[in-house]
Amino acid sequence: MARLAAGNPEGPDAGHIRPQRVGDAIRAELASLLQRRVRDPGVRQVAITRVRMTRDLELARVYYTLLPDGGDLRAAARGLRRARPFLKRQLGTLGLRRVPELTFLHDEAVEQQDRVARLLDEIAAMPAPDTDDPPVEDA
Numbered sequence: 001m002a003r004l005a006a007g008n009p010e011g012p013d014a015g016h017i018r019p020q021r022v023g024d025a026i027r028a029e030l031a032s033l034l035q036r037r038v039r040d041p042g043v044r045q046v047a048i049t050r051v052r053m054t055r056d057l058e059l060a061r062v063y064y065t066l067l068p069d070g071g072d073l074r075a076a077a078r079g080l081r082r083a084r085p086f087l088k089r090q091l092g093t094l095g096l097r098r099v100p101e102l103t104f105l106h107d108e109a110v111e112q113q114d115r116v117a118r119l120l121d122e123i124a125a126m127p128a129p130d131t132d133d134p135p136v137e138d139a
Helices: 002-007 014-036 073-094 109-125
Strands: 046-053 059-066 101-106
Touching (some): 014 046, 014 073, 073 101
Antiparallel strands (some): 046 059
């Protein structure tokens, strides 16, 4: 076991770090491409939130959300599907042995975080309960 770790200059956890680094590079490149090169109006308001790579770097799960006035989610999904071949060709400039297959998934985590933040704001805006009254006990 020690020989495997010693033979790997990046350490024993390098198998987890490389997919993350590649995913970050793909996220940055896709965000740039969507902003500057893709002309489909359906993807103009798309923001790439994260990219999860498989360990073998064959598949990239690309999570996206719509900007606040982002429009139609269906149009964005359609636009991303149409742009996929172009985006994959452009990712060839990253110097990977094989460009991964791209799967676009709507990232619901952002909307859930916004919903939780709104609920917390509503709770904070509620009047404080009157603490002068003694607690009521059930019999």
